[in-house]
Amino acid sequence: MENKNFRFETEAIHSGYLSDEHQGSLVPPLYQTSTFTFASAEQGERRFAGQEEGFIYSRLGNPTVKILEDRMAKLEQGEAGLAFSSGMAAVSAVLTALTKTGDRILCSQGLYGCTYGLLQLLKDKYDIAHDFSLMSSKEILEEEIRPNTACIYIETPINPTMKLVDLELVASIANQRGIPVVVDNTFCSPYLQTPISLGCDVVIHSATKYICGHGDVIAGIVVGKSDFIQQVSRTTQKDIGGTISPFDAWLLLRGIKTLPVRMDRHCENASKLVEFLCNHPKVEKLYFPGNSDYVDDNKIMQKQMKKPGGLISFSIKGSKQTAQLFMNHLKLIKIAVSLGDAETLIQHPATMTHAVVPVEERRKMGIEDTLLRLSVGLEAWEDIQEDLEQALEKI
Numbered sequence: 001m002e003n004k005n006f007r008f009e010t011e012a013i014h015s016g017y018l019s020d021e022h023q024g025s026l027v028p029p030l031y032q033t034s035t036f037t038f039a040s041a042e043q044g045e046r047r048f049a050g051q052e053e054g055f056i057y058s059r060l061g062n063p064t065v066k067i068l069e070d071r072m073a074k075l076e077q078g079e080a081g082l083a084f085s086s087g088m089a090a091v092s093a094v095l096t097a098l099t100k101t102g103d104r105i106l107c108s109q110g111l112y113g114c115t116y117g118l119l120q121l122l123k124d125k126y127d128i129a130h131d132f133s134l135m136s137s138k139e140i141l142e143e144e145i146r147p148n149t150a151c152i153y154i155e156t157p158i159n160p161t162m163k164l165v166d167l168e169l170v171a172s173i174a175n176q177r178g179i180p181v182v183v184d185n186t187f188c189s190p191y192l193q194t195p196i197s198l199g200c201d202v203v204i205h206s207a208t209k210y211i212c213g214h215g216d217v218i219a220g221i222v223v224g225k226s227d228f229i230q231q232v233s234r235t236t237q238k239d240i241g242g243t244i245s246p247f248d249a250w251l252l253l254r255g256i257k258t259l260p261v262r263m264d265r266h267c268e269n270a271s272k273l274v275e276f277l278c279n280h281p282k283v284e285k286l287y288f289p290g291n292s293d294y295v296d297d298n299k300i301m302q303k304q305m306k307k308p309g310g311l312i313s314f315s316i317k318g319s320k321q322t323a324q325l326f327m328n329h330l331k332l333i334k335i336a337v338s339l340g341d342a343e344t345l346i347q348h349p350a351t352m353t354h355a356v357v358p359v360e361e362r363r364k365m366g367i368e369d370t371l372l373r374l375s376v377g378l379e380a381w382e383d384i385q386e387d388l389e390q391a392l393e394k395i
């Protein structure tokens with residue numbers, strides 16, 4: 001295939017793979033093997049010494065996984081990619097690669113619950129502290145970056161409050177100080193947002209979500225500069241070992257082919273449901289990029305996101321029990337954590353994804369007891385709306 005840059009939709013199907021190199025197989029083959037044989041003892045020695053390219057052992061690299069890594073690097077506009085056995089394996093490999101005892105991590109004011117849990121672990125066991133910041137202006141950022149801030153870690157939209165962080169602003173300030181900016185891009189996928197093109201350094205995905213799209217894989221991806229990816233590959237990934245299985249990589253390659261088509265439909269469905277939920281008398285507040293009360297988020301969205309995405313958070317009038325009652329009345333929509341699947345999923349962050357966050361911290365992050373997060377699926381939006389409607393009627 002000609003070596004040119006194609007549009008996103010085309011790269012999602014073709015990049016990182018040349019069928020000529022694989023017996024003409026249209027679809028990337030699944031190299032379901034733990035190890036690779038060497039032609040001689042000397043070849044094994046050369047491969048271990050890095051003097052000869054080639055695969056050694058699937059924890060250190062695998063051809064099916066490599067196609068996935070190259071494809072994701074292309075889509076995220078980065079130099080190289082690295083795949084992991086889960087999103088959390090990716091997050092922990094990156095954060096441990098970037099920090100040492102005595103450092104601090106500056107984080108967005110709200111993070112996925114297990115990322116919060118990991119930060120606590122780093123603090124308690126290794127004296128790597130963290131600070132939360134709104135990151136809403138140059139002045140705030142300059143004040144909150146400390147001499148020992150080793151990296152900046154951002155979710156945007158933030159899980160589950162959908163608050164946005166201006167990536168260009170953060171990157172411009174961090175770049176001047178040589179502080180790497182890491183972005184968890186799980187909620188957007190590279191189809192909606194490419195943080196590296198805005199000056200950020202590292203992108204992380206829970207590939208379990210939109211990248212997979214079919215709810216049948218747990219996986220993670222990191223994209224960044226080649227040197228950094230090589231460093232993570234040879235240290236925190238190799239020795240801690242959160243390696244993806246070749247079969248899961250193969251499933252992700254299959255999922256990525258339809259990422260743009262799926263994302264368009266997720267976004268279209270979500271916009272329809274936002275209209276409905278916004279006007280419903282039993283809905284207290286609705287959080288959705290481009291439709292939120294957050295000052296400046298509209299501008300940020302226009303600047304860095306192609307579309308607002310497929311996730312909607314909203315709070316129900318009443319109490320935690322009212323929110324739970326509403327969930328229990330849903331018929332089509334499934335009560336489950338995770339997101340980005342074909343099925344519409346609903347979860348209660350305060351008692352599910354963010355249950356590990358202490359209640360005071362949770363409140364600071366804006367996670368009330370009546371808040372629900374809806375991952376809008378690919379079903380007919382009218383059916384999802386009718387299900388929401390009948391359950392709202394019952395509370």
Ligand SMILES: Cc1ncc(COP(=O)(O)O)c(C=O)c1O
Nearest residue numbers: 086087088112159186206208219
């Ligand atoms: C924003 C975000 N980052 C990271 C993760 C962790 O990913 P995984 O569950 O694949 O380990 C999740 C999981 O829900 C998430 O929502």
